[in-house]
Amino acid sequence: METGQTVRVTARCSECGGTTVRQVNQFIHCDDLWWDAEISCSTCGMTGCEYSGPGTPPDDVRDALLAAHGPARLRVVGPLPSLVPVLKVLREVSGASLSDAREQADGLSRIGLTGTLTEMEFLGARLRRRGLPADVEVGETDRGRIMIQGITPGRAATSD
Ligand SMILES: [Zn+2]
Secondary structure (H helix, E strand, O other): OOOEEEEEEEEEOOOOOOEEEEEEEEEEEOOEEEEEEEEEEOOOOOEEEEEEEEOOOOHHHHHHHHHHHOOEEEEEOOOOOOOHHHHHHHHHHHOOOHHHHHHHHHHHHOOOEEEOHHHHHHHHHHHHHOOOOEEEEEOOOOOOOEEOOOOOOOOOOOOO
């Protein structure tokens, strides 16, 4: 089963002034973090695919997902012999600078990182693959949280 989240947001149609529905999805596909967005207007029939592919969605899409589903928190549980494998995963997944990755690794092993459930599941799976015990929980994470600024897959999209 693939992890994913969906949210529908309404907006004003640029064509007819009616109400459009923008459906956005974030999901794990082909071992990457993907998102897509489709817009449709039931008044004038306008439809369009805004985006479909790997990467971190723009802030408004992430905000809509977070507002609809709440944030998830990822933590590395148990004592870590070294932060090196965590740093490797973070840099591979997010392309973070070493200092940002250090800060995130520190957060992961203490209070955890928060983001959308899909992002945290994606990062958690990468950590587990390296033998790191990672736990994802959904719920109130406002206190002392570190908000990760999205996750961008390290490698470029391939078209086939
Ligand atoms: Zn319309």
